[in-house]
Amino acid sequence: MGLRERKRQHTFDAVSALAIDMFLERGFDDVSVNDIAAAAEISKPTLFRYFRSKEDLALHRIADHAGEPARVVATRDAGLSPLDALHRHFLDGLARRDPVTGLNDDPRVLAYHDLVFSTPALAARVEEFRVRDERSLAEALSPEAPGALPARLASAQILAVQRVLARANWQRLREGEPAATLHSEAVAAADQAFGQLRGGVGF
Structure with a gap:
């Protein structure tokens, strides 16, 4: 630079x-x-x-993650499935206390999260990021047919799992649990969630 x-x-x-x-x-x-x-x-x-x-003034930290799931899939190691690469990436994020995983109990990070999701204009912009991520991940999963239903469904399900995991972590931190204590349970929840993705919904 x-x-x-x-x-x-x-x-x-x-x-x-x-x-x-x-x-x-x-x-x-x-x-x-x-x-x-x-x-x-x-x-x-x-x-x-x-x-x-x-809105961009407030959200560039989140915008920095735009397209990240697709990049993880596109740059994964040879022999590693897309789902395994995304699972590993999420676990790495938990270990780093990446705010995108919800497992960061820095007071300013928690306050920032509250600000974003309690402000309609910011929450709406985050939803736009999610839609774009869903589209780009479908393209990375199935470059030959990104608009086909299987790729779109897989992308939506994967991103929904990550979102549910992050929100669950964030909620428990807001209730006073420290990230260090919660980490092992967050890892177990991620393993369970990605296992359910591999095995099907099960209902």
């Missing part, structure tokens, strides 16, 4: 971090783009050169 790109990335990260701090303190709807630009000491047009919308 060249100097110009590094400077741009530094500004991008700094403005987004500032905006998220303001959203957490005052609420998403009570902070305007003008407020953020003033606090960052940049003009509003400059801000919009980095972020297309106010």
Whole structure:
């Protein structure tokens, strides 16, 4: 990355971090783009050169994961099935306390999660990410027929499992359980869930 790109990335990260701090303190709807630009000491047009919308200011940490399931499948080791690659990736995320797995009890991460899913505009944008991920994963699972029903069903089921696992972890953390204590149960739940995917619904 060249100097110009590094400077741009530094500004991008700094403005987004500032905006998220303001959203957490005052609420998403009570902070305007003008407020953020003033606090960052940049003009509003400059801000919009980095972020297309106010929602993007809040969600770039989630947007960084966009397309991740498809990338995991596309770059998996030879001989590893797509489902096994995604299972392994989710377990690695639990070990890293990746917030996308729901198993991160940093107070700011929990507050950020609450902000996103209690704000309709942000939750709606996250749903857009999910739809795109579902489409790209279907393409990675079945490049020759990504629009066929089997690929679309498999993609939807896999992403639903990951979402349910993450939400369950997050809920238990909100109830006061520490991530370190919950980790082994989260791993067992992930193993059970991916096992159910391999074996069929079972109902």
